[in-house]
Amino acid sequence: MSRPQSICVFCGSRRGTDPALAHAAAELGRTLAENGITLVYGAGGIGLMDVLAQAALDAGGKVTGVMPRHLAREELLKDGLTDLHIVETMHDRKRVMFELSGAFVALPGGIGTLEETVEILSWRQLGIHDKPIVLLNAGGAWDHFEALMRGRVAAGFCAPSDLELYEIVDRVDQLLPALDMARPPRIPSFTDWT
Numbered sequence: 318m319s320r321p322q323s324i325c326v327f328c329g330s331r332r333g334t335d336p337a338l339a340h341a342a343a344e345l346g347r348t349l350a351e352n353g354i355t356l357v358y359g360a361g362g363i364g365l366m367d368v369l370a371q372a373a374l375d376a377g378g379k380v381t382g383v384m385p386r387h388l389a390r391e392e393l394l395k396d397g398l399t400d401l402h403i404v405e406t407m408h409d410r411k412r413v414m415f416e417l418s419g420a421f422v423a424l425p426g427g428i429g430t431l432e433e434t435v436e437i438l439s440w441r442q443l444g445i446h447d448k449p450i451v452l453l454n455a456g457g458a459w460d461h462f463e464a465l466m467r468g469r470v471a472a473g474f475c476a477p478s479d480l481e482l483y484e485i486v487d488r489v490d491q492l493l494p495a496l497d498m499a500r501p502p503r504i505p506s507f508t509d510w511t
């Protein structure tokens with residue numbers, strides 16, 4: 318798969334307790350900038366979102382933010398972004414981030430990050446898009462999600478091929494090679510496995 322020119326990153330509006338996660342966010346921002354890849358994210362100036370965007374800007378990268386009007390104060394709209402889209406709703410935010418991005422990376426986060434990640438996975442499962450999705454498993458932060466997914470497969474609610482909807486990498490330096498190798502998942506029809 319050709320390398321995307323822009324990548325959407327979902328991540329926490331908090332930093333979390335493990336300092337390794339802020340390091341990973343900063344390394345990811347720098348890596349995107351150094352490879353000429355535009356960062357698309359939620360435009361927040363707090364938590365891992367802030368660390369990620371600032372690192373990309375500091376490294377001379379392009380950063381596009383997408384923020385719903387009603388959150389612009391609460392999430393402290395980040396200054397100095399290359400490009401900013403103010404939208405009306407959370408759904409608009411995800412749609413615009415989706416349209417602007419050729420791939421998705423999920424760093425650790427809270428409910429918002431989980432929701433955005435699961436939605437983009439579900440759209441891929443439904444064949445709405447075929448953009449790669451990578452879970453950046455810094456500090457093992459996505460291990461519980463992987464266990465949840467394997468449990469869904471074991472319980473017969475997910476197809477084994479649903480595990481191909483995403484890649485998991487442990488380190489930032491594995492991200493771009495994983496994207497280069499990414500292949501479309503085999504999406505079964507419901508009758509293939511029910």
Ligand code: AMP
Nearest residue numbers: 328329330331359407426427428429430
């Ligand atoms: P969190 O992981 O909860 O810290 O949230 C990370 C980001 O996800 C924040 O920018 C939230 O505003 C955003 N977010 C939370 N829920 C949604 C949603 N339903 N649609 C779009 N963005 C969301």
